Amino acid sequence: MAKRTITYADAGVDIGANARWVDTIRSSMSATFGPRVCNRHGSFAGMFRLDYEEILFRRNYRKPILVGCTDGVGTKVLLGISTGQLDGLGIDLVAMSINDLLTCGAEPLFFLDYLAVHKLDPAHLAVLVTGIAKGCEMSNCALLGGETAEMPAMYQKGHFDLAGFAVGVVEAHRQVDPARVSQGDIIIGLSSSGPHSNGYSLTRKLVSRRRLDRSMDELGESLADALMKPTRIYAEAVRQVMAHYRVKRVVTAMAHITGGGLPENVGRVLSPRLDAVIKTAAWSPPPIFAFLQSRGVDQDEMYRVFNMGIGYVLLVRPAFVSGVVRVLERAGEHPAIIGKIKRGRGKVILR
16 A cells, blocks of 8 residues: 655645735736836746836936835734734735835835735735735835745634835935934824724724724724724825925925834934924824723823824925925825924924
8 A cells, every 4th residue: 555645735835826826916916017117927036127218207317225114014914804804904014114115205116025824815815915006006116026925833724914025216315314304394294094003912902802893983983994994105195295396305304103103203303402392282183092092091102102193294394384285285185284393302292
């Protein structure tokens, strides 16, 4: 009697599923390709032209600086699994890296994803990649490639994790350098859709015993819907501001408001001789934050953990504030003047 051999499938990994998975996502990826993508069938890596010579799409750089970012979605993934709301997680993934990249004044070029799963289910995971492709389209960048790892020993059944990697470019003389932040600069805030992708370890603890799918009057929607709103992507708004002021460098710094909230992320662009004074009455946070605070979190901790309704900020020279606000409004934003830079000791002061 012939001895039975052991296969990879016996260890829980289906190699054939990977080939089917690649075919499933090919159209979603191709939808993000522009004329600068050099797509080769069967290639082991994606290729992208930095300069492009076609008359209609000409983009040449004199002193280009490449900008790279990587991030994940964190424990919001667990909430997505428990609620079945996975479609927005792909947008979250793109947003977390792209919004960071924008703070340097960079143009997003391309994005790559990494998905680690218990079991490779092409139809199921296509929902995630469709969201990633949508986030890339919103960012005007290409979904150049990715990797999916099937690891049943690492992840529980039905569980997965995802990470993303973004690359952009900025001309050396156009980069946004926080060293230029000065006394008198005005802080403009752009609204968030909710917690975005930060603070979910605390959030899950606060809502662990509640029915997430039940509609709540104070939210105007279910708790699941309020918490699973995708992270906003600010690429188009920032692009329009930077394009409008091609010569004058009116934006002195930008910050993506993620973990650490306004105090930590605005604080990163301050010198030791400057403070950022932020007036919290200048905007109205989405109601999900008041609900979370009512579960027993004090005000200081809320602002330390969550974005509290401001997902992105621009620091702007005073003389150009009204112009920048108009550009942001034309881009579909509802900017709020939330504070000012003053002499100090490198602190963010919330009032």
